[in-house]
Amino acid sequence: MRAEERHANLVEIIRTHDEAYYVHARPTISDQEYDRLYHELLELETAYPHLITPDSPSQRVGGTPLKAFVPVRHLAPMRSLDNSYSETDVREFVQRLQRLLAGEQLEFLVEPKVDGVAVNLRYENGFLVSGATRGDGITGDDITENLKTIRSIPVRLRGTQEPLPKVLEVRGEVFLHKDGFKKLNEQRISQGEEPFANPRNAAAGSLKQLDPKLVSKRPLGAILYGIGFCEFNGNSNPFSRHDSSLQWLAAAGFRTPEKLWHCRTIDELLSAIRELDALRDSFSYETDGAVIKLNSAAQREKAGYTSKAPRWAMAYKYAAEQAETRLRAITIQVGRTGALTPVAELEPVFLAGSTISRATLHNEDELRRKDIRIGDTVTIEKAGEVIPAVVGVVLTKRNGTERVFEFPRHCPECNQPVIKTSGSANGAGGSVWRCVNPLCPAQVQGRIEHWCARGAMDIEGGGEVLVRQLIQAGLVKDVADLYSLTLEQVSGLERMGTRSAQNFLNGVEESKKRELWRILFGLGILHVGAGVAKTLANRFHSIDRIASASETELTETEDVGEVIAQSVCSWFQQPQNRTLIERLRQAGLAFQSSETPPAAAGKLLGKTFVLTGTLPQLSREEATALIEAAGGKVTGSVSKKTSYVVAGEEAGSKLEKAHSLGIPVLDEQALRKLLVD
Numbered sequence: 001m002r003a004e005e006r007h008a009n010l011v012e013i014i015r016t017h018d019e020a021y022y023v024h025a026r027p028t029i030s031d032q033e034y035d036r037l038y039h040e041l042l043e044l045e046t047a048y049p050h051l052i053t054p055d056s057p058s059q060r061v062g063g064t065p066l067k068a069f070v071p072v073r074h075l076a077p078m079r080s081l082d083n084s085y086s087e088t089d090v091r092e093f094v095q096r097l098q099r100l101l102a103g104e105q106l107e108f109l110v111e112p113k114v115d116g117v118a119v120n121l122r123y124e125n126g127f128l129v130s131g132a133t134r135g136d137g138i139t140g141d142d143i144t145e146n147l148k149t150i151r152s153i154p155v156r157l158r159g160t161q162e163p164l165p166k167v168l169e170v171r172g173e174v175f176l177h178k179d180g181f182k183k184l185n186e187q188r189i190s191q192g193e194e195p196f197a198n199p200r201n202a203a204a205g206s207l208k209q210l211d212p213k214l215v216s217k218r219p220l221g222a223i224l225y226g227i228g229f230c231e232f233n234g235n236s237n238p239f240s241r242h243d244s245s246l247q248w249l250a251a252a253g254f255r256t257p258e259k260l261w262h263c264r265t266i267d268e269l270l271s272a273i274r275e276l277d278a279l280r281d282s283f284s285y286e287t288d289g290a291v292i293k294l295n296s297a298a299q300r301e302k303a304g305y306t307s308k309a310p311r312w313a314m315a316y317k318y319a320a321e322q323a324e325t326r327l328r329a330i331t332i333q334v335g336r337t338g339a340l341t342p343v344a345e346l347e348p349v350f351l352a353g354s355t356i357s358r359a360t361l362h363n364e365d366e367l368r369r370k371d372i373r374i375g376d377t378v379t380i381e382k383a384g385e386v387i388p389a390v391v392g393v394v395l396t397k398r399n400g401t402e403r404v405f406e407f408p409r410h411c412p413e414c415n416q417p418v419i420k421t422s423g424s425a426n427g428a429g430g431s432v433w434r435c436v437n438p439l440c441p442a443q444v445q446g447r448i449e450h451w452c453a454r455g456a457m458d459i460e461g462g463g464e465v466l467v468r469q470l471i472q473a474g475l476v477k478d479v480a481d482l483y484s485l486t487l488e489q490v491s492g493l494e495r496m497g498t499r500s501a502q503n504f505l506n507g508v509e510e511s512k513k514r515e516l517w518r519i520l521f522g523l524g525i526l527h528v529g530a531g532v533a534k535t536l537a538n539r540f541h542s543i544d545r546i547a548s549a550s551e552t553e554l555t556e557t558e559d560v561g562e563v564i565a566q567s568v569c570s571w572f573q574q575p576q577n578r579t580l581i582e583r584l585r586q587a588g589l590a591f592q593s594s595e596t597p598p599a600a601a602g603k604l605l606g607k608t609f610v611l612t613g614t615l616p617q618l619s620r621e622e623a624t625a626l627i628e629a630a631g632g633k634v635t636g637s638v639s640k641k642t643s644y645v646v647a648g649e650e651a652g653s654k655l656e657k658a659h660s661l662g663i664p665v666l667d668e669q670a671l672r673k674l675l676v677d
């Protein structure tokens, strides 16, 4: 047999075995036999590198680690689902649809709600070309190389699916197998690393790795539950029913939901939800609910969307598991903003798959409201493997020996007096005791960790353990100190190799180029989250302008109320913070964001669009974002200069004007086509 032929043969054989094992959990050959085939393939590719094809199994694990993830726009928005927790919610959901689709027979599907990380896979002419996280629903991170390492994700669609869609976006959930999660955590603990809190975090953490080789070692799987976008022979939606699209996906080589229920009545839905609840423990991955979806595509289109979620689907969340245990003590944790959080130290109890010995008690008000006393028997709850919480006291078990907890008036970390502040920017969440000593060691640690976090300055390796070591070694006291660290200092820390030290320092160096909003968020100013940081950066463009803005000027910014404005002003008024900014400036941080956005590029460069009416799927913001991402501009009024008018339902005078000026009018489908072609 010629090398080409054998290569093609091996690719197909391995693909078939991968599908049998990873998609259907039914291995068809022994591990040794599989390894033999795989090695034969590698040998062949070493001898004849020109034979390597993008869909070869050898190409699943990419070569060089990435420096950062690149943003990628989804062709259709990735929305979320409305949650429900009771049978009443299910009834209301069905009744709402019955009203919306009066006189129509409704058929629903019930699927497991996989508790993982939402992903979007794009295939062009049958080949996986990109894979992304959900991100903000419009733009996610390009994690193609990481997703390719997951063997239940086909890198090429099965050829039986002729003709193949020109473009296809498949939506699903990446998860970490339950047993793999346990092993992974054991391994991490033995290597002195922090264990993951739950399989979902572990899956998310895995997909965030920049080195696909590391990702390939994580026991990840993927279940695909829907099609987000499809262009098939010029037809944008070839599936008239959800169940047929799932069948198509399964035939194309995807792992699809384990079990489906077809239901026509509320009672059928409720019993499907109960059946799934009884079954889901036996699944190899975590589930946190049931998803109910209308089956008919035509009915989905009629039902439409709210601003966040489809009206044709909902997630039914299973109640969190509860347990009773004794509250042995209450300790206080000090966070990066100085907030004192009471923590319940519990008699260890097994709950929802793990042993719990601590749970948050949120704040003093919550303690008082629930009248939680040391020695009480308390009910704790854990929903979907999230952090456990104390829901209440079992009063019948009180015996008079319980003690009321006296909230400390001094910080347990630095012994300075604490002050009472309102809990959050909107005043909700009860009041919080805070340590206001900027040198408090717990806050210093928290602030530096926050600065390094992925959502802020994204400094690889700057986690809890390294930050603690740096502080203990006296090398850093604040975030500016990170920028004068040397390789010798970092590699001299315990259990720190030269390579890891260099990687960390490279990360620190890279972070000097971060955008203004990340710096602003990273500084950890009270109430300034990533969203507020972005709006401030967009409005003021430089840290100096923000620093000198008055409270009134700040409140003129969208989403910035008085509490936030006060917090920003008082942060910049403090001399030690001004000094910090100056030191960061000296270190070379860019404190500016560009006034005018960088010159756009893309297919729609130079084209001007006007949107009118309601589009079937895209909101106005989403359509604008997609057009702008492709280099186009969106304006409010139609003129001779307008390139296209995008019209949806109830389009009014703008559409008429477009017709009178002879400007091409697009519907949503034509717009999407323009974006793809």
Ligand code: IVH
Pocket: 078, 079, 080, 081, 111, 112, 113, 114, 115, 117, 118, 172, 173, 225, 226, 257, 291, 310, 313, 315
């Ligand atoms: S359908 C238009 N089906 O749950 C929204 N979602 O809480 C389509 N999820 O964002 C989503 N299993 O990440 C759907 N069988 C399933 C699912 C599922 C898990 C996730 C998904 C979604 C989130 C909403």
